[in-house]
Amino acid sequence: MNGSATRPLRALVIGESLIDVLIDGDHRTEKPGGSPMNVAIGLARQGADVAFVTDLGRDHLADQIELRLVTEGVDVYSPLRHGRRTSVALATIDADGNASYEFDLTFTLEHTDTPENGLADFVHFGSISTVIQPGATHVDQLVDTFRPNALVSYDPNIRPLIDRDRDAARARVDRHAGLADIVRASVDDLAHIHPELLADPSRRIESSTERMIAAATERWLAAGAALVAITDAERGVHLATENHRTHIASNRPAVVDTVGAGDAFMAGLISGIDIVGLRRQAHRDELASIDLKTLRTIACWAQRTAEYTVGQVGAEPPTSVELLNAERGVRVA
Numbered sequence: 463m464n465g466s467a468t469r470p471l472r473a474l475v476i477g478e479s480l481i482d483v484l485i486d487g488d489h490r491t492e493k494p495g496g497s498p499m500n501v502a503i504g505l506a507r508q509g510a511d512v513a514f515v516t517d518l519g520r521d522h523l524a525d526q527i528e529l530r531l532v533t534e535g536v537d538v539y540s541p542l543r544h545g546r547r548t549s550v551a552l553a554t555i556d557a558d559g560n561a562s563y564e565f566d567l568t569f570t571l572e573h574t575d576t577p578e579n580g581l582a583d584f585v586h587f588g589s590i591s592t593v594i595q596p597g598a599t600h601v602d603q604l605v606d607t608f609r610p611n612a613l614v615s616y617d618p619n620i621r622p623l624i625d626r627d628r629d630a631a632r633a634r635v636d637r638h639a640g641l642a643d644i645v646r647a648s649v650d651d652l653a654h655i656h657p658e659l660l661a662d663p664s665r666r667i668e669s670s671t672e673r674m675i676a677a678a679t680e681r682w683l684a685a686g687a688a689l690v691a692i693t694d695a696e697r698g699v700h701l702a703t704e705n706h707r708t709h710i711a712s713n714r715p716a717v718v719d720t721v722g723a724g725d726a727f728m729a730g731l732i733s734g735i736d737i738v739g740l741r742r743q744a745h746r747d748e749l750a751s752i753d754l755k756t757l758r759t760i761a762c763w764a765q766r767t768a769e770y771t772v773g774q775v776g777a778e779p780p781t782s783v784e785l786l787n788a789e790r791g792v793r794v795a
Contacts, residue, residue, distance in 0.1 A: 471510040471736045474582035474608060475502040476601050477591035478569055479516045479531070480549035481523045487555070494527040495551070495777065497589035497619045500722045503534045504729025504767070504779035505586075510736075513577045515539045515604065517569050517597060519548035541574045563623055569597030576604065580611045583741040584732055588617035592638060593624055605641055611743055613735070616642035617728050620651045631655050640685035643746050644735070646728050649694045652678050675700050679707075688750035689735075691761065693727055693768070695720075701761050706754045710761045715769040722777025723768045729779055730767025734760035 477498025484491045502514040514536050518524040520543035527548065531538050552564040569591055585608045592598050605614060618635045625631040632655040639645045652659075652674050659674035671694070679690045679702045692700045698711040735741070738756050740749050752760075763785075770780040770788055780788070 471505070471583050471733070471741060472581055473502075473505045473510045473512045473584045473586065473732065474515065474577060474612070475499075475505070475512060476515045476571075476585065476587040476604050477589050478549060478567075478594075478597075479514075479518065479527045480551055480567070480590075481526065483550055483552045485552070485554045492523065492526065493776065494530045495722075496549075497617065497725050498586065498591060499527070499531070500725035500777045500779070501586055501617075501729050501732075502531070502536050503777075504726050505732060506535045507779055507781045508729065508733040508767075508785075509782050510584075510733070511537075513537045513539060513582070515571060515574060515576055517541060517546070517549075517571060517574075518543055519546045519568075521548055523548035523550070537577075539575050539577070541570060541572055546570075565621075565624060567594050567624075569594040571597050571600035571604070574600070576607075579607055582608050582612045584615065584736070585609060585612045586615045586617075586728070586732065588615075588638070589619035590621060590624060592618070592634065602641075609641065609743065613644070613741060613743060613746060613749070614642045615644040615646065615728065615732055617646045617724070618651050618655075619648075619724065620654050622654050625654065628655055628657070636681065636685060639682040639687055642686075643688045643743075643749060644691070644731065645682050645687045645689075646691045646693065646724070646731060647678065648724055649675070649692060652692065688746055689757075691727075691731060691764070693724060699727070699761055699765055701757055703752060703757060704750055706752075706757055708754060708758055708761070710758065710765050712765070713769055715773055717772045718775055720772050722779065723772050725777060726771035726779040727764045727768040730764035730785075731760065733767070733782075734763035737763065 475498050479496045479499040482493050482495040502512050506512045518540040549567045554562050591601050616638050656674055675692045682690050690702045696712050701708050
């Protein structure tokens with residue numbers, strides 16, 4: 463699948479893994495999740511050699527997470543599991559079908575073994591792991607360690623119930639965008655950290671959304687990102703580099719659920735960048751100056767990855783073979 467090298471992409475993903483618990487009446491389900499974990503699995507399914515640095519507890523929930531990762535071929539690096547509980551995201555469905563959410567989160571990477579520095583072609587980080595201390599500091603340290611040799615991607619994946627301080631969240635996201643070569647965010651992420659850009663009643667909401675996307679894009683490119691992707695659900699994705707701005711429309715797939723769609727897009731974006739021959743920090747300038755056709759090729763691969771995923775139950779991204787089979791007859795405009 464990879465036209466850039468004879469060996470698979472070596473990816474390092476840093477961040478949380480947790481258990482998503484859904485309580486609906488008397489029915490309780492538990493499923494491993496977490497944005498970085500979903501990205502790690504998505505990359506592994508598209509043929510990458512993936513190392514995942516995360517924080518596993520010492521309970522049956524952590525065993526479920528580890529089994530899922532190992533089954534997917536992901537190498538797991540975690541601190542020694544000395545009695546810590548596994549992080550949980552709890553959703554409770556009321557009689558009217560509305561969900562309320564609670565989080566029980568811990569995160570540390572202290573005394574964690576990691577792959578040998580210099581081996582990773584790509585490093586991905588983001589989400590809750592950049593918020594919860596002391597692990598957030600450890601994430602920053604690992605990114606600083608590996609970024610001299612690798613391309614770096616970042617997805618803020620903001621959770622308003624956790625990121626209640628909008629000013630602090632905005633400052634943190636801007637700082638992390640400056641560490642990354644690729645930034646992916648959703649319109650919902652932007653609306654949380656830049657609500658003022660949606661608050662002008664004299665403008666149509668579409669115009670306000672476009673202004674918000676443009677403002678965030680310019681801000682993150684100025685901070686040092688080479689490529690910014692803003693996903694907008696069924697309205698597609700907006701992409702920007704120093705030289706190009708483009709939009710990829712959605713194919714409006716039949717949606718089973720949207721769990722993990724953004725994470726699938728992120729995995730597809732990384733894979734797409736590798737497919738066109740860009741990996742490691744040596745290619746950063748080349749990434750920043752890619753032509754429009756190549757940018758759209760990368761984005762279409764990522765978009766199709768996400769569209770395949772929303773057609774499945776849960777966060778189940780495609781393998782490269784599954785995506786190529788689904789891609790037959792689809793051409794990049």
